[in-house]
Amino acid sequence: MSERIGAAAERGLIGKILATAGVGVTLIGVALLLVLAAQAGILRPEFRVAGGAILAAALVAGGMWLRGRTDGRIGAIALTATGIAAGYLDVLAATRIYEWLPIVPGLGVAGLVAAGGLVLAHRWRSEHLGLLVVVPLIVLAPVLAGGLDTTLIAFMVVLCAASAWVQVGRDWIWLHTVRLAAPTIPLTLVGLVGLAGWNAPGSSDPVFAAAVAVVVVLGVGGALLSMSTTRHREVVAGLASATTIPALFAGSAMHLPGAVILQTSIALVLIGTVLIGSGFIGSGAATRVIPDSVAQIWSATALLLLFVAVLVTFDGTVAVAVLLGLATVTGLVARTWSTTSRVLLAGSSVIWAIGFAALLDAAPPYVLADADLIGRAANLEVVVASLFGASGALILAAGWARLTDERVSRAAHIAAGVVVVYALTAISVTAGVLVGGPDGFLAGHVLATTCWMALAGAALAYARRRGGAARTAAVTGGLVLVAAAIAKLFLFDLATLDGIFRVIVFIVTGLILLGLGAWYARALQDDPAKSRSATTV
Structure with a gap:
């Protein structure tokens, strides 16, 4: 223990501890002079305040004198900080205890005391002294102002601006x-x-x-x-x-x-x-x-x-549409701005997720399948939000594909595909209800099934121009979407649609399937290498 104490003394730690203790004890004495002496009736208020001011000035002067001595830096900072803190207490007494100064002049005098301390801190290159000057003032200001009010806010702003010069040439x-x-x-x-x-x-x-x-x-x-x-x-x-x-x-x-x-x-x-x-x-x-x-x-x-x-x-579905629009625009910016792409992609992805969750709450899948429910929930904001949701999903998926590995890229594109399918369905059905009422609901589902098949064709066409994992994922997604469209055709459209709408959806879906089959078979015959790859898939 003795050896550790000796090593601490060599590093100057003992001096810092003793100086800090001296600061605390001295300030307690100043507080006793200004407050407790008033309660006991010792000395007149003028003598107490004047005594505090003289003591504060003497401490600062002693610190400045000690600063010029060899190895006097620690003691100089301690004495000066004590003097400045004593000056704060003196201003506090004159303002709040004896009410000699109004609040604004009191804050002004405290600011002048702080300004002098910051000048010394800058000249002595001591951040420690600067902190000992500013922190007590920040604690003292609410007491002088009497709480959180306009005066306190104005003083803090002025303090921040007026002390900015201290940072010049100092890190x-x-x-x-x-x-x-x-x-x-x-x-x-x-x-x-x-x-x-x-x-x-x-x-x-x-x-x-x-x-x-x-x-x-x-x-x-x-x-x-x-x-x-x-x-x-x-x-x-x-x-x-x-x-x-x-x-x-x-x-x-x-x-x-x-x-x-x-x-x-x-x-x-x-x-x-x-x-x-x-x-x-x-x-x-x-x-x-x-x-x-x-x-x-x-x-x-x-x-x-x-x-x-x-x-x-905004609120309601308007807020949903604007959030998804903000996420989409941010995702576009991230694609052209490499310096902040990860942060912007992450932020826009979070905002998009919040917006899309709100869209699912405003127009969930079961509402899209019920004519009465969608009739009450349909509005133009849902259509706009669905459009932004689909475009945002594609943009964000493409953005993450540039910055991440193949697995994350594949998962992002799969998620984007699911979102696009849902969004197109919401747009078709909601727009149909807005335009045509009950008949528009049926026409909207005809359009939705057709869009599913069109997306499947787009995925298969995309697969033709790609190779490897990208081709596999596109073919798989296209075939899954074809299966989903056929399932919707027989499980929902056949039971829900009636009259000419049922006829139209079956004929259109059948013609699209025939066209896709003939086109894809010919495409594979034109490219034997891709044909073998597709057969493997």
């Missing part, structure tokens, strides 16, 4: 984190309070929107400025994304139009920043200041904001 990730957290946390609390159904004092639309916008600009702007010098690019980008968290709860803190505008605007700013910073817009690699990892983080953040904006703006 101080912890201080940067604390700075951004100072306004982000109370703004998030405002949104959570509104989500719980309470009315937060800081939830005024202009104040909340302006504060969130400024914090996001500070986060993203600071990340861009430090991108070429910092060793923590991904962390800095993640912190910038974290500043958008209050915007996710804007719907509970603001009126709906303003919340949607705020969320959409931030998302578009992030997208534009990524496009320009990654060289997608401009002269390519020459303008690239954002690495791929940062582009992925900010792209995912923008997609999350758009997702929340859709949920806040």
Whole structure:
């Protein structure tokens, strides 16, 4: 044990422990002077506050003197941090205990104390001192302001902006984190309070929107400025994304139009920043200041904001259609943008899955098979959502096929095929009901069966131009779809359809089968190698 203590002393650990203990004990003494002395009637308030201010100044002066001594860095930081904390307590007493200062001037004086401490931290190249200056101020500010209100939010935003210069030439990730957290946390609390159904004092639309916008600009702007010098690019980008968290709860803190505008605007700013910073817009690699990892983080953040904006703006089947449309557009972007394709594909796949699950809830298969149920559930939004669901499934399957192995690619295409079959059925039946009522329901199922056979033919035609596993999967899918269409023909259409619709569906399906059989047999005779491959299949 003695040897370990000796080694710790050599590393300076003992000095840090003793200095930290001294900070705590001294601050307790200052608190006793300002608070308990008031309760006991010791000294007049003026002498208590003046004594606290003199002690704080003396501690800071002692720290500055000790900084010039050999091996005095640890003691200087401890003394200076104690003096600044004592100054905070003095401001607290003058503002909340004796009520000599209004809230805003009190916060201003505390900010001036913090500014002096940050100047010393920057000059001494001490992130530790910077944290000891900012963290107590963040804890003290709600006490001075009397809780979560507009004054506190404004002060935290000003603190974040006014202390940004400390990061210049310094890669101080912890201080940067604390700075951004100072306004982000109370703004998030405002949104959570509104989500719980309470009315937060800081939830005024202009104040909340302006504060969130400024914090996001500070986060993203600071990340861009430090991108070429910092060793923590991904962390800095993640912190910038974290500043958008209050915007996710804007719907509970603001009126709906303003919340949607705020969320959409931030998302578009992030997208534009990524496009320009990654060289997608401009002269390519020459303008690239954002690495791929940062582009992925900010792209995912923008997609999350758009997702929340859709949920806040729309409801019912309209929301389903818009979600599936958002997923489809994002999947298209991912195909042309290799730097963020995995993140965008993953995000769009999650959104598509949520949208498609909602589509299945709005128009489940048993509803499509019942004329009365589909008559009540049919609307244009289901048709649009089904269209986006099918196109999105194909685009996402193709995207994952480029980035994953053969097994995942095959599974993705099989799932996409099932979705397309369902979507075409929903489109045919729903559109038929919307156009023709009960007769349209029958015509829609005739069209659905025909579409199944057409898809089977498309799969077999695709197989003719491919080889290996892709050919096998396409042939198998086409034959399974033919079998499913025939099963539907005899198990559902024969029992449900009547009159001319039953005649039409059997004749059309039979002619398509004849045509497919004759075409595929001739195709195999024209290509003996493929014929042998197909025979093996």
